[in-house]
Amino acid sequence: MGGPGPQRAALLQLPRGLPRAGGRRRRPTGGRCRRPRGRTRRLAGEPGGGTAGRHGRSRRDRGQPGRHRAHCRCPAVPGRWGWAVSLADLLLPLAPLYAAAVRARAGAYARGLLASHRLEVPVVSVGNLTFGGTGKTPTVIALVRDLIGRGRRPAVLSRGYRRSSAEPLLALGPDPGLPAEAIGDEPAELARRLPGVPIVVDADRVRGGRTAMAHGADVVVLDDGFQHLRLERDLDLVLVDAGDPWGGGRLPPRGRLREPMAALERASAVLVTKVPADHRAVVEAVGDAVVAHAGAIPVLAARLRLSRVRTGPGWQEPAALAGRRLFAFAGVGRPGGFAALLEEAGAELAGSRWYPDHHRYTTAELASLAAAASAAGATLVTTGKDAVKLPADVAVWEVEAEMEPVDGSWDRLWQLLPGGAP
Structure with missing residues (x-):
C-alpha cells in the first residue's frame, strides 16, 4: 500500500490546499431523547412497547415527572399546572419541519x-x-x-x-x-x-x-x-x-x-x-x-461477541472475565449491550455508570469511578472506544468486541x- 508502511505509526496532517469538493458542512444533529416505556405506536420488528398515554408516557408513569426524566436525556421545565414538561414536549411542534427538511434534502440529491x-x-x-x-x-x-x-x-x-x-x-x-x-x-x-x-x-x-x-x-x-x-x-x-x-x-x-x-x-x-x-x-x-x-x-445478520480483554500490559481471552466482579462505565450509544456482553462472559456486574455518547472524562469523574469500584470491591472495566480517551495511568480493564457474520x-x-x- 502506498504511503508510510504499517510498521511505523504515523499521523499526517493533510495540507490545507487540497481541493474541497464543494457543498456545505452538515451540523451534527442535536440531543436525543430516551423515551420511557410505553409507546404510542409500534412497528413490525420492534420488540416491547406498551400502552402509552399523554406526552408518550405510559399510564403507570403519569403524574411521576421524576420517573419520566429518568428515561429522558432532555431537561425538564415546570409546566403550567405543576408537572414537568420535557424539552422533547416543547420541541414536538417542530417535528414535522424536521421531517420535511430531511425529505427535501434527500430529494434534492435524488433529483440532482x-x-x-x-x-x-x-x-x-x-x-x-x-x-x-x-x-x-x-x-x-x-x-x-x-x-x-x-x-x-x-x-x-x-x-x-x-x-x-x-x-x-x-x-x-x-x-x-x-x-x-x-x-x-x-x-x-x-x-x-x-x-x-x-x-x-x-x-x-x-x-x-x-x-x-x-x-x-x-x-x-x-x-x-x-x-x-x-x-x-x-x-x-x-x-x-x-x-x-x-x-x-x-x-x-x-x-x-x-x-x-x-x-x-x-x-x-x-x-x-x-x-x-x-x-x-x-x-x-x-x-x-x-x-x-x-x-x-x-x-x-451478525452477532456481537467479546474478542479479548486487556487486564494489564497484555491481552487475554474473554474467559478472563468469568467470575470477576466488575464496575462498568462507558459513553456509548446503547450501554446496555455492553453490560450484557460482560454478563454473558460470566462476569458479575457490581455497578455501572453510563455517560453520553462521545463523553470526555474529567479527572474528577475518573477518581469518582475508581472510588465507586473500590467501594464495591470491583475492577473498573470499559469499552475500547472509551479506553482510547483515558490517560495511560488509569487502572481499568478494557474489552474489545467484534461483529461476527451469521x-x-x-x-x-x-x-x-x-x-x-x-
Missing part, C-alpha cells in the same frame, strides 16, 4: 439539485437509520478485515465526530500519535485495531476518499455514511440493532430515527446487529418491516457489489 461525487474505486457505506448504538465501528472493523483477507487494500473514511481539530488527518498505525480528542473516538479506535489501514478523518468525505486513493486504497469503507449523500457509493449497508431496530419508530424529538423508514429504499442491504443465538424471529420481523416501507431488500452474511453482502465479490 445537489451535486454528488463518485470515486474511481468502490465505496462501501456503513450507516444506520437511527441515532447511535447499532455497532457501526465493530462492523467497519469486521468488513475491513474481511476485505484484507480477500486481497483488497481498504481505507476507512470518517468524519471524526466531535473531535477538537477541524483539519483533515490521516492516521496510520496502532498509535496515531495524537489524542482521541484530536482525531475522534472512532478513528482512534479504528487506527489501533486496523494497523496499516489508512484511516482518513475529514468532514469532506469526497476529498477524504481521494486522499485514501492517493495512499493506495482500492476500496473505501465510509463510516456512518448513510446520510452523507455527497459521496456516491456502490454498496449502502444500513445497520439496525436487534434489540431496538427502529428507535421508537419516530423522528426527533419523540424517537431516534434520523430519517423516515422510507429512506431504506436507498439501502443495498440491511444488517441486523447484535442478534441472539436464536435469531430467526427478529431477522424475519425486521425483514417484514423493511418490505413494508422499502420493498424487497436483503436482510443479513449465515454467510459477508459473502452475501459482497455479492451485491457491482461486478460481484472482491
Whole structure:
C-alpha cells in the first residue's frame, strides 16, 4: 500500500490546499431523547412497547415527572399546572419541519439539485437509520478485515465526530500519535485495531476518499455514511440493532430515527446487529418491516461477541472475565449491550455508570469511578472506544468486541457489489 508502511505509526496532517469538493458542512444533529416505556405506536420488528398515554408516557408513569426524566436525556421545565414538561414536549411542534427538511434534502440529491461525487474505486457505506448504538465501528472493523483477507487494500473514511481539530488527518498505525480528542473516538479506535489501514478523518468525505486513493486504497469503507449523500457509493449497508431496530419508530424529538423508514429504499442491504443465538424471529420481523416501507431488500445478520480483554500490559481471552466482579462505565450509544456482553462472559456486574455518547472524562469523574469500584470491591472495566480517551495511568480493564457474520452474511453482502465479490 502506498504511503508510510504499517510498521511505523504515523499521523499526517493533510495540507490545507487540497481541493474541497464543494457543498456545505452538515451540523451534527442535536440531543436525543430516551423515551420511557410505553409507546404510542409500534412497528413490525420492534420488540416491547406498551400502552402509552399523554406526552408518550405510559399510564403507570403519569403524574411521576421524576420517573419520566429518568428515561429522558432532555431537561425538564415546570409546566403550567405543576408537572414537568420535557424539552422533547416543547420541541414536538417542530417535528414535522424536521421531517420535511430531511425529505427535501434527500430529494434534492435524488433529483440532482445537489451535486454528488463518485470515486474511481468502490465505496462501501456503513450507516444506520437511527441515532447511535447499532455497532457501526465493530462492523467497519469486521468488513475491513474481511476485505484484507480477500486481497483488497481498504481505507476507512470518517468524519471524526466531535473531535477538537477541524483539519483533515490521516492516521496510520496502532498509535496515531495524537489524542482521541484530536482525531475522534472512532478513528482512534479504528487506527489501533486496523494497523496499516489508512484511516482518513475529514468532514469532506469526497476529498477524504481521494486522499485514501492517493495512499493506495482500492476500496473505501465510509463510516456512518448513510446520510452523507455527497459521496456516491456502490454498496449502502444500513445497520439496525436487534434489540431496538427502529428507535421508537419516530423522528426527533419523540424517537431516534434520523430519517423516515422510507429512506431504506436507498439501502443495498440491511444488517441486523447484535442478534441472539436464536435469531430467526427478529431477522424475519425486521425483514417484514423493511418490505413494508422499502420493498424487497436483503436482510443479513451478525452477532456481537467479546474478542479479548486487556487486564494489564497484555491481552487475554474473554474467559478472563468469568467470575470477576466488575464496575462498568462507558459513553456509548446503547450501554446496555455492553453490560450484557460482560454478563454473558460470566462476569458479575457490581455497578455501572453510563455517560453520553462521545463523553470526555474529567479527572474528577475518573477518581469518582475508581472510588465507586473500590467501594464495591470491583475492577473498573470499559469499552475500547472509551479506553482510547483515558490517560495511560488509569487502572481499568478494557474489552474489545467484534461483529461476527451469521449465515454467510459477508459473502452475501459482497455479492451485491457491482461486478460481484472482491
